[in-house]
Amino acid sequence: MTTSGVVPQARFSAQARLRALQSDIMELILERELEAGDPLPTESELSVALGVGRNTLRESLKVLQALGVIEIRHGFGMFVAPSNFDALADGLTFRGRLSLRHQGLEALQLVDVRQALESGLIGSSIDVMTTEQLASIEEAVKQMEELAAAGENFVAADAEFHRRLFEPLNNELLINLMGVFWKVYRKIHVEIGPGNEDLVKTAAMHRSIYAAVAAGDKVSASELLNRHFDGIRRRISEAVGD
Amino acid sequence: MTTSGVVPQARFSAQARLRALQSDIMELILERELEAGDPLPTESELSVALGVGRNTLRESLKVLQALGVIEIRHGFGMFVAPSNFDALADGLTFRGRLSLRHQGLEALQLVDVRQALESGLIGSSIDVMTTEQLASIEEAVKQMEELAAAGENFVAADAEFHRRLFEPLNNELLINLMGVFWKVYRKIHVEIGPGNEDLVKTAAMHRSIYAAVAAGDKVSASELLNRHFDGIRRRISEAVGD
DNA sequence: CGAGCATCGGACGTCCTACATCCGATAACC
DNA sequence: GGTTATCGGATGTAGGACGTCCGATGCTCG
The missing domain is CATH 1.20.120.530 (GntR ligand-binding domain-like)
Structure with missing residues (x-):
């Protein structure tokens, strides 16, 4: 619900913004009621939807992957992941x-x-x-x-x-x-x-x-x-x- | 010690390579005997030393940051982090x-x-x-x-x-x-x-x-x-x- | 007619360039 | 001498270009 739109001037630190971006992605998954194994939007779609560059977005996605939240398959897509520690x-x-x-x-x-x-x-x-x-x-x-x-x-x-x-x-x-x-x-x-x-x-x-x-x-x-x-x-x- | 040079053809999956990159960074910290709070090389230096682009490197760095291994301070540098969960x-x-x-x-x-x-x-x-x-x-x-x-x-x-x-x-x-x-x-x-x-x-x-x-x-x-x-x-x- | 293979398109992976933002430190100024 | 302005370096963000991989479509050949 915090993604009411593109924030013109993010005054918070970069670290906080990156965390917020990760949260936004997770919120998006929860809002759309995606289950483990369901596909996520593509990187391009997400970068447009969240109003950030693909590069910035990918950094968040990689973190989420490391956290076991999503699974990324080269050339295929991204999916909600099963537990991964x-x-x-x-x-x-x-x-x-x-x-x-x-x-x-x-x-x-x-x-x-x-x-x-x-x-x-x-x-x-x-x-x-x-x-x-x-x-x-x-x-x-x-x-x-x-x-x-x-x-x-x-x-x-x-x-x-x-x-x-x-x-x-x-x-x-x-x-x-x-x-x-x-x-x-x-x-x-x-x-x-x-x-x-x-x-x-x-x-x-x-x-x-x-x-x-x-x-x-x-x-x-x-x-x-x-x-x-x-x-x-x-x-x-x-x-x-x- | 695995970073003997640029690997012309990485035959492993992208995911494995990214993990290897993270390991290399951690190995580098351990080899140089850096302690919590010590500074890491700059992104540019690391990307040259590890033979990857700054972008790819940054994705690994962000993961390590999320894992509480390193701390990144905008405009200042990167440091070995205290525990962060x-x-x-x-x-x-x-x-x-x-x-x-x-x-x-x-x-x-x-x-x-x-x-x-x-x-x-x-x-x-x-x-x-x-x-x-x-x-x-x-x-x-x-x-x-x-x-x-x-x-x-x-x-x-x-x-x-x-x-x-x-x-x-x-x-x-x-x-x-x-x-x-x-x-x-x-x-x-x-x-x-x-x-x-x-x-x-x-x-x-x-x-x-x-x-x-x-x-x-x-x-x-x-x-x-x-x-x-x-x-x-x-x-x-x-x-x-x- | 069906199995195997080549091609194609989409999606992620990597790299590069350019610029913005931030921080600490130096140096100039009052 | 203390304060402020500027500078340099480092990270943050964006966009584009191309490589690589995968699944799927459609073709060819047996």
Whole structure:
């Protein structure tokens, strides 16, 4: 509703104008009741409709794309996007790596938040977990154990394990957020070096978490997750100490 | 180090190239060991160094700005930015409002995540809370009560209350995330209408949460927070039901 | 007659030029 | 010496030109 027309003299800062432009585009989507997957007007049409040059408009569109609001397909068009948190992951990864040059504060904060989410929600997840989902979790554990026995890294299996733990909650936002934290942690982990972690021991830790979940023991599961994160936190601290 | 020169034929998709460009910029910051507040090269210099046009470069820069990686000041220059989660808030707000047109799923998921964070971390926060911080929380409660008695809305006081609850943890990422969730919820709240909420009752609810925190009763505090969020969740469900 | 292929048009991607706007700093002026 | 005017540099905005990609239309060939 703020797009009553072309503003002859925008007296606000350029930054505010760009934000307003982004808001206008989002408002336009909401007003036209477009759903995920629906096409947006072309760049030319939008630039005319919003009274800005194509260049300025594109800068806003790229931001919206990065924010996961729209999806841009070369040579085809623009569409309302399904959730996409990749960009957020990039931003947070950057922050985490930047912080590692100091005390690793932000990296540790990231672990704190992830810990709060996982150990706080594991109980609810256990409540609604099906036997199939439980089996898929064990599958991930087995995979980790096999890879650990072979002396190989098990990044993907580890990620899968944590994802499946909270799949029962059916909360996409949560899954996305945890995926972001995971990605960031992986990048940071690479940064601080291979570490001297014991693969077999780590796999066993996940096995015990699974056991608690399978037994429906919410308290133990939460506690074990906490301990798991304590280890991660310790490793980051050690790396920064160097 | 990937910027060994101009690539004559970029065979990858445009989207991948833009992402690579963003990564290159972030790598450049990390390689040069720039800290928050340090200046970046000018647009012209960067466009030459990275082998892309100023326009293409600017699109990436705008994304990085939105992601809170860099700060752009008109007519002055670009700098490594302190944390900024405003853009994330905008993206999530959009998603939330979009979801309200359906079942309000994403909006409810947002509340779930916020609930997990708040009720999960309140215990830790109580552990390290100082008397000054406790007093500042009561201050926020009083403000809410006064505004409620006057029949006025207390958006800011409510936000302050929740922020101060977790200030003791000294976790900027958490504060930022909760700030995001708060902003999104406020926008959604406006969307679903004024509602028939009882201001006095809501203020009383916050007073009871404060009481539990002051008493060091972690279990009660967590439980009260849960109930608080149940109310929010119910209100969203009602609004969608219309 | 149908499958495969070439062409076409539209839409996004990139680059360039030009000018506007803003900011800090220098230098002139009172 | 303090204040103000000007300047230079940097970002902001606009428009145009051309490249690249994609889907679709229509043609050709089996």
